[in-house]
Amino acid sequence: xxxxxxxxxxxxxxxxxxxxxxxxxxxxxxxxxxxxxxxxxxxxxxxxxxxxxxxxxxxxxxxxxxxxxxxxxxxxxxxxxxxxxxxxxxxxxxxxxxxxxxxxxxxxxxxxxxxxxxxxxxxxxxxxxxxxxxxxxxxxxxxxxxxxxxxxxxxxxxxx
Numbered sequence: 001x002x003x004x005x006x007x008x009x010x011x012x013x014x015x016x017x018x019x020x021x022x023x024x025x026x027x028x029x030x031x032x033x034x035x036x037x038x039x040x041x042x043x044x045x046x047x048x049x050x051x052x053x054x055x056x057x058x059x060x061x062x063x064x065x066x067x068x069x070x071x072x073x074x075x076x077x078x079x080x081x082x083x084x085x086x087x088x089x090x091x092x093x094x095x096x097x098x099x100x101x102x103x104x105x106x107x108x109x110x111x112x113x114x115x116x117x118x119x120x121x122x123x124x125x126x127x128x129x130x131x132x133x134x135x136x137x138x139x140x141x142x143x144x145x146x147x148x149x150x151x152x153x154x155x156x157x158x159x160x
Contacts, residue, residue, distance in 0.1 A: 010138075010158045020055045021048065022075070022115060024104045026122035027060040027095030036142050039160050040121040041091050043140065048086035055079055056086075062095035065103035074107050099126035101146055105133055120155075122146065 004010070025040060048056060057075035060066040065074050076094075080086040101120070108115050109130075117136040124144035128151075137155030139146055145157045 027093040028062040028099035063098040066094040105130035
C-alpha cells in the first residue's frame, strides 16, 4: 500500500496477487528465539492470506544455504490455496549456525534462477558482502538493519 510509504510504513495493499512468494529465513543461532520464530511465521501467514499467495518457497540460511533433504532444492515449498490454508503452515527452520546473508544471493546468481523479488526475514545481526542483485529485496528485521560491507545499502528495510 503506497499510501504509507512516505511515513516509512510498508503495509500490504488490497490487491490480491496469487502466485509465488520467495522468503529467505535467517536460521542462524542468534535468530532462533521464540520471538523471531513467531514473528517470521506470523508475517508469512498474514501476507499470504491477505494477498492470496498460492505458494511459498522458504530458504533457510545461516552460514550456508540449507538444502531441502527431500528435494535437494534450496527451498521448502508450501502450498497455501490462495492464502486460505496459510494458517496451517508448519515451518521448522533448518540451521542454527553462524550468520551469512550472502548464500541465497550467490545461489541465485550462480543458478540463473529467475526471481521477481525476495523477502529476507532476519534479526539483522550479520554482514552483507554480496553485490546488489537485479531483483528487489525486502529486509524484514526484528532488531537491527544488516550491515552492508564495502557498498551502500540496497533493498528496503522494515522492522517487524
